[in-house]
Amino acid sequence: MATATPRTQRSDATRAAILRAARERFAADGYERATIRAIAADARIDPSMVMRYYGSKEGLFAAAAEFDLRLPELTDVPPEQLGEVLARHFLHRWEGDETMAALLRAASTNPGAAEKMRGIFADQLTAAVATFGTDPAGTAQRAGLVAAQILGLALTRYIVRLPPMVEMAPEELVAWVAPTLQRYLTGNPGR
Amino acid sequence: MATATPRTQRSDATRAAILRAARERFAADGYERATIRAIAADARIDPSMVMRYYGSKEGLFAAAAEFDLRLPELTDVPPEQLGEVLARHFLHRWEGDETMAALLRAASTNPGAAEKMRGIFADQLTAAVATFGTDPAGTAQRAGLVAAQILGLALTRYIVRLPPMVEMAPEELVAWVAPTLQRYLTGNPGR
DNA sequence: CTTCGATGTCAACGGTTGTTGGCCTACAGT
DNA sequence: ACTGTAGGCCAACAACCGTTGACATCGAAG
Numbered sequence: 132m133a134t135a136t137p138r139t140q141r142s143d144a145t146r147a148a149i150l151r152a153a154r155e156r157f158a159a160d161g162y163e164r165a166t167i168r169a170i171a172a173d174a175r176i177d178p179s180m181v182m183r184y185y186g187s188k189e190g191l192f193a194a195a196a197e198f199d200l201r202l203p204e205l206t207d208v209p210p211e212q213l214g215e216v217l218a219r220h221f222l223h224r225w226e227g228d229e230t231m232a233a234l235l236r237a238a239s240t241n242p243g244a245a246e247k248m249r250g251i252f253a254d255q256l257t258a259a260v261a262t263f264g265t266d267p268a269g270t271a272q273r274a275g276l277v278a279a280q281i282l283g284l285a286l287t288r289y290i291v292r293l294p295p296m297v298e299m300a301p302e303e304l305v306a307w308v309a310p311t312l313q314r315y316l317t318g319n320p321g322r
Numbered sequence: 323m324a325t326a327t328p329r330t331q332r333s334d335a336t337r338a339a340i341l342r343a344a345r346e347r348f349a350a351d352g353y354e355r356a357t358i359r360a361i362a363a364d365a366r367i368d369p370s371m372v373m374r375y376y377g378s379k380e381g382l383f384a385a386a387a388e389f390d391l392r393l394p395e396l397t398d399v400p401p402e403q404l405g406e407v408l409a410r411h412f413l414h415r416w417e418g419d420e421t422m423a424a425l426l427r428a429a430s431t432n433p434g435a436a437e438k439m440r441g442i443f444a445d446q447l448t449a450a451v452a453t454f455g456t457d458p459a460g461t462a463q464r465a466g467l468v469a470a471q472i473l474g475l476a477l478t479r480y481i482v483r484l485p486p487m488v489e490m491a492p493e494e495l496v497a498w499v500a501p502t503l504q505r506y507l508t509g510n511p512g513r
Numbered sequence: 514c515t516t517c518g519a520t521g522t523c524a525a526c527g528g529t530t531g532t533t534g535g536c537c538t539a540c541a542g543t
Numbered sequence: 544a545c546t547g548t549a550g551g552c553c554a555a556c557a558a559c560c561g562t563t564g565a566c567a568t569c570g571a572a573g
Binding site for chain 1: 354426444471490494506512
């Protein structure tokens with residue numbers, strides 16, 4: 132009220148407000164049900180501002196779905212603890228930022244979102260798996276299997292909300308899933 | 323052409339045509355992008371017929387998403403082969419019927435579809451796991467974990483289409499996933 | 514103080530969607 | 544042969560969507 136907000140900061144503030152509202156709506160409703168009008172209402176601005184700042188709905192989604200897995204350095208992790216470290220990291224990453232839920236919900240129906248999802252796991256996860264690469268030829272496969280287990284966990288816990296998966300404590304889930312990831316990373320098929 | 327089709331069969335035929343087209347569209351596009359008009363066009367009838375036969379879009383989806391996992395009798399399977407049998411069964415079931423892909427796509431954005439998904443896994447899968455129940459208290463958890471791995475596999479292979487998961491041969495996937503299911507069914511957390 | 518550009522608002526457009534009611538046609542029961 | 548009725552089509556409605564353009568407002572540079 133009293134202190135006038137500098138002008139250059141104002142646009143950045145609303146930009147951020149739009150992005151926050153967009154992530155919430157995309158996460159809760161998916162790409163098609165999340166309307167620009169609803170997002171603008173949440174951010175307390177006019178729908179046309181969304182267009183001005185992000186060009187189109189797809190542009191807004193692309194900005195809102197920018198995501199970094201923030202995978203830790205795996206080189207200084209004891210090889211037999213890789214599964215546990217990864218399982219715990221993903222669970223915490225997911226629980227603290229709804230961007231990933233938004234991306235997952237949207238990826239089921241929106242081709243662009245699916246493409247972005249492929250990019251994230253192909254680039255970030257595959258690269259991380261490659262750093263301790265004891266099996267260069269199978270790296271992509273191993274990363275894919277890890278993604279399948281991780282995304283299945285996220286899907287059942289945050290999207291479909293299967294009761295047993297929702298009710299389990301994070302550490303309980305880590306205990307169950309860690310050995311699976313460990314085998315996908317360093318083991319062989321058929322046990 | 324020559325022989326007139328009996329009237330009672332005609333309606334059943336178009337009912338089935340609608341259902342088939344609906345499953346295809348729901349599987350390919352998800353709930354919101356699959357329009358009644360497109361489904362009707364595929365079935366070569368008028369959109370209003372869809373309403374007459376199924377009441378509403380939600381009613382049509384409910385009918386199209388009716389699904390039986392067709393889980394085999396698990397009582398006469400050697401306990402140490404449960405994971406392998408289940409993994410192979412799910413993969414074949416999924417590859418042969420796109421209903422499940424339609425349900426999975428829709429479950430990400432449509433609450434009714436998610437509810438139906440919960441029902442399928444809570445009823446059919448949990449019941450199957452309970453038949454050889456060596457751990458009555460943990461049955462629901464074990465079924466949930468199996469669902470997480472199975473759905474993660476389906477999501478990455480049929481929906482998001484992660485290249486390594488798409489390219490792997492079915493038996494290759496079975497070899498990797500079977501031990502995971504086996505441990506979720508009969509093992510303990512933390513290996 | 515004036516001027517210019519960026520920020521924000523308002524109203525509207527064109528298109529698509531689920532859904533509805535009226536109309537035509539042709540077959541089954543009498 | 545006649546009639547009622549069910550299958551099928553056409554046109555339209557009301558609502559909602561993404562998107563656009565014109566107009567107001569206000570802070571900063573000259």
